[in-house]
Amino acid sequence: MPSPEPSAAPALPFGRLTTAMVTTFQPDGSLDLAAAQKVATHLVDGGNDALILNGTTGEAPTTSDQEKVDLIRAVREAIGDRAKLVAGVGTNDTVHTIELARQAEAAGADGLLVVTPYYNKPPQEGLRQHFTQVADATGLPNLLYDIPGRAGVEIRTETLIALAEHPRIVAVKDAKGDLAATTKVLANTDLFYYCGADELNLAMLAIGAVGIASVVGHVASPEYRQLIDAVVAGDLATAQEIDRRLVPAVEAIMTRTQGAIMVKAALKLAGVIEHATLRSPLIEATAEQVDWLTTDLKTAGLIA
Numbered sequence: 001m002p003s004p005e006p007s008a009a010p011a012l013p014f015g016r017l018t019t020a021m022v023t024t025f026q027p028d029g030s031l032d033l034a035a036a037q038k039v040a041t042h043l044v045d046g047g048n049d050a051l052i053l054n055g056t057t058g059e060a061p062t063t064s065d066q067e068k069v070d071l072i073r074a075v076r077e078a079i080g081d082r083a084k085l086v087a088g089v090g091t092n093d094t095v096h097t098i099e100l101a102r103q104a105e106a107a108g109a110d111g112l113l114v115v116t117p118y119y120n121k122p123p124q125e126g127l128r129q130h131f132t133q134v135a136d137a138t139g140l141p142n143l144l145y146d147i148p149g150r151a152g153v154e155i156r157t158e159t160l161i162a163l164a165e166h167p168r169i170v171a172v173k174d175a176k177g178d179l180a181a182t183t184k185v186l187a188n189t190d191l192f193y194y195c196g197a198d199e200l201n202l203a204m205l206a207i208g209a210v211g212i213a214s215v216v217g218h219v220a221s222p223e224y225r226q227l228i229d230a231v232v233a234g235d236l237a238t239a240q241e242i243d244r245r246l247v248p249a250v251e252a253i254m255t256r257t258q259g260a261i262m263v264k265a266a267l268k269l270a271g272v273i274e275h276a277t278l279r280s281p282l283i284e285a286t287a288e289q290v291d292w293l294t295t296d297l298k299t300a301g302l303i304a
Contacts, residue, residue, distance in 0.1 A: 012049075012192060012210050012211065013111060013141045013143070013170045013171050013192055014049060014050040014084055014086055014110075014111060014141075014143065014171065014192075014194065014211070015048075015049020015050050015083075015084065015211060016049055016210060016211035016212070016228050016232075017047055017048050017049050017050075017211055017212060017214070017217065017221065017224055017225050017228055018048060018049060018050040018051065018052055018086065018194060018211065018212065018213045018214070018217075019043050019048050019051060019052065019213070019214050019215070019217035019218060019221060020052040020055045020056065020057040020058065020196075020213055020214065020215055021036075021039060021040065021043065021051045021052060021053055021055075021057065021058055021075075021218075022039060022057055022058060022059075022218065022260060022263060022264055022267065023036065023053075023054070023058040023059050023060075023063060023067075023071060024036045024039060024273055024275070024277075025275065025277040025278070025279060026275065026277065027275050027277055029277060029279055031063070031067050031070060031071070032275070032277075033070060033071065033074040035273050035274070035275070036071055036074055036075060036078075037074055037075060037077070037078035038078075038272065038273065039218070039267065039272060039273060040075045040078050040079050041078050041079060042272050043083075043217070043218070043221055044079050044082050044083045046217075046221030046222050046225070047221050047222055047224075047225035048083055048217070048221055049083055049084065049211075050083050050084040050085070050086055050110070050111070051075065051079075051083055051084075051085055051086065052086045052087075052088060052113050052173075052213060053068075053071055053072055053075060053085060053086070053087055053088060053109075054068045054071060054072075054087055054088035054089070054104075054113075055088035055113055055115075055145075056088075056115075056147075056150065056259075056260070057215050057259055057260045057263065058071075058088060058260075059260055059278065059279055059282065060088050062279035062280075062282075063279075065099075065100065065103060068087070068100065068103070068104070069103055069104075069107045072085060072087055072104060072107040072108060072109055073107055073108065076107075076108045084110035084111060085108065085109050085110050085111075086109065086110065086111040086112065086113050086143060087100075087104035087107070087109035087111070087112055087113065088112075088113040088115070088145075089101045089103075089104055089112050089113065089114060089134070090113065090114045090115030090116070090117070090134075090145060091117070092117040092118050092119050092120050093117075094117075094129075094130045094133055094134070097114065097117075097130070097134050098133060098134055098137040101114075101134055101137050101138050101140070102137055102138055104138075104140075105138040105139070105140050109140065110140065110141075111140050111141045111142070111143055112134070112138065112140050112141070112142050112143065113143045113145055113173065114131060114134050114135075114142050114143065114144055114145060115145040115147065115150075115151060116144075116145065116146060116147065116148070116151035116153060116154070116155055117130055117151065117153075118150060118151040118152055119152060121152050121153045122153065124155075124156055124158075124159045127153070127155055127159055128159055128162060128163060131144060131163050131166075131169060132163070132166060132169075135166050135168040135169050136168075138168075139168070140168065141168055141170045141171070142166075142168050142169045142170065142171075143170070143171045143172070143173055143194070143213075144160070144163065144169060144171070144172045144173070145172075145173045145175070145196065146160075146172055146173070146174050146175065146176045146196075147173075147175035147176065147196065148176055149175070150175075154176055155172075155176075157181050157184050157185055160172065160185045160189065160191065161185060161188050161189055164185075164188075164189035164190065164191050169191075170191065170192060171191060171192040171193065171194060172185070172191055172192075172193050172194070173194045173196040173213045174193055174194065174195060174196050174197075174204065174209070175196035175197045177197055177200060179200075179203060179204070179207055182204070182207060182208075182209075183207050183208070186207070186208045192210045192211075193208065193209040193210060194209060194210065194211050194212060194213040195209050195211075195212045195213065196212075196213045198212070198214055198215060198216045198217075198246075198250045198253075198254055199250050199254065201214070201224070201227065201243065202227065202231070202239055202240065202243040205227075205228065205231045205239075206231070211228060212224060212228065215253060215254065215259045215260075215263055216246065216249055216250050216253050216254065216263070218263045218266060218267055218272075219249065219253075219263070219266045219267065219270050219272075219297065219302050219303075220246055220249055220300070220302055223242055223245075223246060223302075224242075224246075226238070226242055227239050227242040227243060230242065245300060245301065246300050247300070248296040248297070248299040248300045249266075249296060249297055249300035249302055251296065252266075252292060252293045252296035252297065253266060253293070256289055256292060256293070257285065257289060258282060260278060260282060261278060261282055261283065261284065261285050261289075262285055262289065262293060264276040264277075264278060264284075264285075265284070265285040265289070265290050265293055266293060266297060266302075269290070269293065269294060269297060269303055270297075270302070270303055
């Protein structure tokens with residue numbers, strides 16, 4: 001088990017290392033809660049302070065509201081209080097998002113991941129009202145998820161600064177990749193930032209992010225824990241070495257095809273899960289993609 005120092009910080013809402021966890025399925029497409037418990041235990045044993053469930057990598061658009069509850073409860077049973085559980089509840093319907101938020105709170109989640117409403121492209125005032133209403137609906141801390149590449153609209157700097165006034169909007173998972181905009185928000189608010197793009201983990205930490213919300217962390221949590229600890233300790237050389245060593249893994253998982261596809265293949269290669277089943281419209285990695293992935297993970301030193 002990793003040492004809680006120097007990276008553990010009780011004041012941080014979700015610690016420093018989080019992974020956006022996959023949702024595991026049986027070959028017939030049904031929810032595989034036993035496998036989910038195994039993945040969660042693997043991640044917490046690897047040094048994660050929190051797990052994000054029912055997010056993008058968790059294929060949330062394809063799971064029912066009840067399945068989302070079942071996953072939260074199963075993972076909580078597996079890990080107890082060893083890590084916090086952040087439940088993805090964001091949709092492009094404010095009323096449904098509020099329902100999911102209350103449902104997640106009742107199921108035992110410690111926080112909420114609220115993605116920018118997607119597809120319908122609301123104006124910034126619509127975003128402000130949406131996030132405010134969701135934050136008002138429960139007593140849980142909210143982690144806003146800014147990912148314009150998927151949502152179709154960004155949360156602008158002025159909107160984030162305004163939302164930071166809400167006592168339960170405490171953090172941002174940033175997959176926008178605009179370091180200047182992030183720096184401006186950090187300079188004008190008390191929001192905690194978590195990098196939501198593995199290729200920018202070190203850069204985001206360098207400008208003031210407190211941690212990362214990773215996908216590659218499924219197979220590289222110990223390494224990312226070391227990277228974060230090195231940054232916190234001021235050891236930039238070590239952080240750079242780890243970051244550069246993981247480049248093949250980041251490229252393999254995040255650029256060859258869709259991330260959930262490749263990270264499930266990676267977990268299977270690592271022996272963590274037996275089945276890499278996904279729900280349509282996502283499909284399993286091809287044999288060629290798995291061959292590339294195997295080579296890249298070996299190059300990064302993540303599998304033998």
